[in-house]
Amino acid sequence: MNTAFRKHLPGTDLDYFDARAAVEAIKPGAYAGLPYTSRVLAENLVRRCDPATLDASLAQLIERKRDLDFPWFPARVVCHDILGQTALVDLAGLRDAIADKGGDPAAVNPVVPVQLIVDHSLAVECGGFDPQAFEKNRAIEDRRNEDRFHFINWTKKAFKNVDVIQPGNGIMHQINLEKMSPVVHSDRGVAYPDTCVGTDSHTPHVDALGVIAIGVGGLEAENVMLGRASWMRLPEIVGVELTGKLAPNITATDLVLALTEFLRKQKVVGAYLEFHGEGARALTLGDRATISNMAPEYGATAAMFAIDQQTIDYLRLTGREEHQVKLVETYAKATGLWADSLAEAVYERTLSFDLSSVVRNMAGPSNPH
Structure with missing residues (x-):
């Protein structure tokens, strides 16, 4: 953890890393134009990047360049049981290898917290008509x-650093959304955004909370477990403005099927999408999570929603501690991660989708799009 740009977070007994100050030191006024994703990545760099390469890495975000790899240190790893x-x-x-050489095997542990959720083993043998x-x-x-x-x-x-959620407790991604993600961590006196990698393509489900969460393979997850950086280049960050509102009786399923069809035509494979606008503000967290969960179906790596009052209400609804809920709101507003702070964000590409255009939709077994 670095020391430069570390400041006190007002209203708390914690510090934070001021990514805004770091970005503005390179290019005054640039932070206001950064998308949500870039702001979270900038904080990660300011807190964890080698100081010798910090400015060069931040410049990739500021100038929208892709000629340099920069490190990303996810805060946790979420795994299923396979x-x-x-x-x-x-x-x-x-x-075992350490023990064979006379070392202490107990010294080998994941550096990053690992949450293993047992939900990929069940094969249904007894039907729902059976009360047992x-x-x-x-x-x-x-x-x-x-x-x-x-x-x-x-x-x-x-x-x-290993936590196991036993079988029978639910689906990996729902547990991650409802229970596991703090949205903002507080560790060693420092507050910072939650970020994670998961060993499943639907890990972006929790992007709905404003958490950068992406699906990776087992080897990359293991690499992160050991505290190593996940190296990346700046992804294409696409703004998706949602306008209008859903008609009565239109479900989240209708919405995501229509949106998936639209986004497939827009060629967003590998992109980080950021949903914003009047329509996005009106969507419940459940609807947002349904959209984020479908990221693999329209090909995006991540499907982000910024933190706002809907996020705060959902954290309370799902039983997060009140001090944690207040920390999320305080941190988001202080660091520019609150949705209202992104009014001037500039995207390389912007798409628009009218929620009022959604009608009843059905996906068939041979043509799911």
């Missing part, structure tokens, strides 16, 4: 995965 287990098997093997279907399916799941679950439970006890 790829996540594989990564932890590698770490267990490393412990859930209990029977869970028993079958435990029997079939006895050795795997034993290892996973061992990792929770053996490794530091």
Whole structure:
């Protein structure tokens, strides 16, 4: 963690890294034009980047250049029990190798917090008409995965920085959205944005909270676990202005199917999308999460919504501690991550989608788009 641009966060007993000051020191007035994604990446650089390369890395964001790789240090790793287990098997093997050389195997631990959610093992054998279907399916799941679950439970006890959500608690991405993401971390006296990588293509589900979360393979997740940077070049950041409002009785499913069809035609593969505008402000967090969850279907790497009152209301609805909710609001407003602070954000490409144009939609098994 660096020391330059570290300041006190008003209204709290925490510090923060002032990415605005760092950017303005290079180009006065530039921060107001940065998209949400660039602001979060800038904070990550100011806090973690090698000071010798900080200005050059920030210049990539300011000038919209793509001629230099820069480091990104996600705050946590979210895994399901297939790829996540594989990564932890590698770490267990490393412990054996350390022990064989006379070292302390307990010294091998993930550097970055790892949350492993067991939700990819269930095969439904008993139908919903059976009032005991859930209990029977869970028993079958435990029997079939006895050795795997034993290892996973061992990792929770053996490794530091590993948390395991047991099977039967729900879907990985819903748990991440409703419980796991703090939106803003407070660690060692410093507040900073939540960011994560996950071993599933639908990890962007939590982008709806303003959290940069992307799906990666097992090897990249393991790399992040060990505290190494995920190197990247500035992605294409596309602004998607949502106008109008949904007609009565139009569901989130209708919306995302229409939006997916629209975005596929706009060629947003690999881009980071930022949804904004009057229509975005009116969408509930649930609707936003449904849009973000569909990022793999329209090809985007991330589908971001900025933090606003809808975010705050959702955090309270899902039982986050009040001090954490207040921290999210205080931090977002102080650092320019609050939606109202992005009025002057400039995008390389801007798309517009009218929510009032959405009608009933259906996706078929052979033509899901």
